[in-house]
Amino acid sequence: MDWKTLSDRVLNDGAITKTEALAILESSDDELLDVLQNAYRIRKKYFGNKVSLHLLRNVKSGKCPEDCAFCSQSTSAINEVERYDFQTVESIVKGAQAAVDRQAKRYCVVSSTRAPSPNELETICEAAVQIKQKHPSLEICSSLGLLTEEKAIRLKISGVDRFNHNLETSENYFPEVVTTHDFEDRVNTAKIIKKVGLDLCSGGLFGMGESLQDRVDLIFALADLDVDSVPINFLDPRPGTEFEGQANPLSPNDCLRGLAMARFSMPATEVRIAGGRETTLRGLQPLALYPANSMFTAGYLTTGGQDYETDKRMIEDAGFVIQKA
Numbered sequence: 001m002d003w004k005t006l007s008d009r010v011l012n013d014g015a016i017t018k019t020e021a022l023a024i025l026e027s028s029d030d031e032l033l034d035v036l037q038n039a040y041r042i043r044k045k046y047f048g049n050k051v052s053l054h055l056l057r058n059v060k061s062g063k064c065p066e067d068c069a070f071c072s073q074s075t076s077a078i079n080e081v082e083r084y085d086f087q088t089v090e091s092i093v094k095g096a097q098a099a100v101d102r103q104a105k106r107y108c109v110v111s112s113t114r115a116p117s118p119n120e121l122e123t124i125c126e127a128a129v130q131i132k133q134k135h136p137s138l139e140i141c142s143s144l145g146l147l148t149e150e151k152a153i154r155l156k157i158s159g160v161d162r163f164n165h166n167l168e169t170s171e172n173y174f175p176e177v178v179t180t181h182d183f184e185d186r187v188n189t190a191k192i193i194k195k196v197g198l199d200l201c202s203g204g205l206f207g208m209g210e211s212l213q214d215r216v217d218l219i220f221a222l223a224d225l226d227v228d229s230v231p232i233n234f235l236d237p238r239p240g241t242e243f244e245g246q247a248n249p250l251s252p253n254d255c256l257r258g259l260a261m262a263r264f265s266m267p268a269t270e271v272r273i274a275g276g277r278e279t280t281l282r283g284l285q286p287l288a289l290y291p292a293n294s295m296f297t298a299g300y301l302t303t304g305g306q307d308y309e310t311d312k313r314m315i316e317d318a319g320f321v322i323q324k325a
């Protein structure tokens, strides 16, 4: 494959096919720098050398009735993950300061749940109003499970900018990962988010045993939904989950090819390096900034991660610039 010709086509508003996306995932290690260089040409057109940082806050941990096989917050997982009920408005608002202090563009408020209860929804809405008063330029993303249109509208009018709802994997592989809800449920919530005018953040997880074709199908399903932001996680098998002990099939180069495939497929969409970055990319983390323009900093929902100062230095050393809120 001539990667420059492919990136030229994308830069001229053309699209790549599923066959070409698969070819990116199947490309050899020898071709990787060429693939990344051409992914970077596309990234540069839409995002320059900016990196947007996102800070996560887990506002309710554990006790989730869903059975996502990768997730340590599911009641199906047997582990020592901290479990607590929905946090208060005051505490969620206070957490926004940590995002501001770390130059984060977006504060991501996440709850372990199938769907938000009326009280949980009202807590997030009140917190959003207060955060916007204190930090008007800080964007707010919430991730609260399945949504009805009524609940989505309530979030929108309270000042929430974006809603995260990952598809996780392809429709074909989804039943191997989750059985308590189906792929269509997730697509329906994603469509509601777009319909009410919230930004849609939706991505998935690579390395759960899915095929390369499943990875392509996931990214094309996300493109069909016209997502605004795509977080790509890499499986870091957690203790007590169904996927514990699963040999991690992802090499750092596989992760880079996955991010490059997302960039070629969705040139103008925010592509975020998400959970598992540190353990799967290891020393190649800075290279991931060539296809991706965004990352979480200072850890994840139930696992720690690289601290903000180290992330900042990594971004600057690689010649990128943190995008200010």
Ligand code: SF4
Residues within 6 Å of the ligand: 064, 065, 066, 067, 068, 071, 072, 073, 074, 075, 111, 112, 113, 114, 145
């Ligand atoms: S991924 Fe979300 S819905 Fe699935 S078990 Fe974890 S918290 Fe629940």
